[in-house]
Amino acid sequence: MDELDLLKKDWKKSDDKFPKLSYNQIYSMILKRSSSIVKWIFIISILEFVLWTGIAFFIKDTESMKRFESYSNNSVYTPLVIIGYIILAYFFYLFFRNYRNISVTDSAKVLMENIIKTRKTVRYYVLFNLGYLVASTIAALFVEFNNDDILINQAQQAAASGEIFKFYAVFIIATVLMLAVVIGVLLLFYWLIYGLLLKRLNSNYNELKKLEI
Amino acid sequence: MKKELEHSFVELLEKHQNIVHKVCRLYTNNYDAHNDLFQEITIQLWKAYPKFRGEAKFSTWMYRVSLNTAITLYRKSKRRINTEDFNDVEFKIKAEVYDDTEEQQLKVLYKAVHQLNDIEKALVFLYLEDKDYREISETLGISEVNARVKMNRIKTKLKTILNP
Structure with a gap:
């Protein structure tokens, strides 16, 4: 008898030896596409970082940036930038960890926990970016008010004519309005990119939840 | 939908x-x-x-x-699989081949099949699944003649692995 025929005889009997996966087990396998969504969150966060760094690099040589950098009292701004980069790096690490965790999981329960974790990370990431924007704007204003000769002059004139309160009020209101517009645009940007990805992740989560019940 | x-x-x-x-x-x-x-x-x-x-x-x-x-x-992952325990498997086959109970024979056979390359395994798989050469050729996208030739070579190769 041929070797392969012997094998074939055994092969036909082997049907019962395999584990029988249930409908739910197979279904949760196809929900593994969650991992590709989380991978995209990771990639997009990196791309976004590259975009911002690119913009910063681009405006580095402009007149106003050069003037801003020439101010000696960068004791506020430099630490803020460094802390910002450290926190961003930590977020990239978290996004990457979420992706790794999700791609090696095969239980529905752990997958759900990881989806929740990813959602939280994205929320904190957006909050951090917005908070950082506000903090760095305030820091920039502080540096400008302490160093910019024109501004200092104007403030002194306003003080002399007794309109110092009005002078600062105009600045603060203008800054708040500008921040509101920028935050609005950023929120729209985040909602479009991360929001849509999270929506798909959420629908996977809901499917998994049904399986659990 | x-x-x-x-x-x-x-x-x-x-x-x-x-x-x-x-x-x-x-x-x-x-x-x-x-x-x-x-x-x-x-x-x-x-x-x-x-x-x-x-x-x-x-x-x-x-x-x-x-x-x-x-x-x-x-x-x-070919490189990894090949370097891992190829020699080990070969050694075990030599040691076990003298035992001729059917179970032992099957064990040795499966090990030999594991040593075949990716395409050869696919052919063996379809052969074991009782597919005829027409179905094998359709599934793997090769000609019927090619499938037959390959299958004969595999049989020879398996014999060589089993009786070096």
């Missing part, structure tokens, strides 16, 4: 899951690798499912996608 698609797919796969298990059996040699490959094939089948129009039988289509997935993955 998407729900219906998911439902019909999972139902079909649940029914025909043994095809995937069997592919995993030939291409992997431990429990974890078996599960990984099963999962990977499931994902690939699901990705390809919208293009499955029912022109072929679901099982025939499954053979094709499952084998392609196994072959692709096998190629990616």
Whole structure:
């Protein structure tokens, strides 16, 4: 008898030896596409970082940036930038960890926990970016008010004519309005990119939840 | 619409899951690798499912996608698999071949099949699944003559592995 025929005889009997996966087990396998969504969150966060760094690099040589950098009292701004980069790096690490965790999981329960974790990370990431924007704007204003000769002059004139309160009020209101517009645009940007990805992740989560019940 | 698609797919796969298990059996040699490959094939089948129009039988289509997935993955990790314990396996075969109980013979045979390359395994798999040469050639996208020639070479190769 041929070797392969012997094998074939055994092969036909082997049907019962395999584990029988249930409908739910197979279904949760196809929900593994969650991992590709989380991978995209990771990639997009990196791309976004590259975009911002690119913009910063681009405006580095402009007149106003050069003037801003020439101010000696960068004791506020430099630490803020460094802390910002450290926190961003930590977020990239978290996004990457979420992706790794999700791609090696095969239980529905752990997958759900990881989806929740990813959602939280994205929320904190957006909050951090917005908070950082506000903090760095305030820091920039502080540096400008302490160093910019024109501004200092104007403030002194306003003080002399007794309109110092009005002078600062105009600045603060203008800054708040500008921040509101920028935050609005950023929120729209985040909602479009991360929001849509999270929506798909959420629908996977809901499917998994049904399986659990 | 998407729900219906998911439902019909999972139902079909649940029914025909043994095809995937069997592919995993030939291409992997431990429990974890078996599960990984099963999962990977499931994902690939699901990705390809919208293009499955029912022109072929679901099982025939499954053979094709499952084998392609196994072959692709096998190629990616080929170097690792080959260097890991090739010598070890060969040594064990030599040591065990003198025992002629059927169970022992089968064990040795499976080990020998594991030493074949990715395409050869696919041919052996379809042969074991009782497919004729026409079906083998269709599934693997080679000519019928080529399938026959390859199969004969595999038989010779297996003999050489078993009786070095």
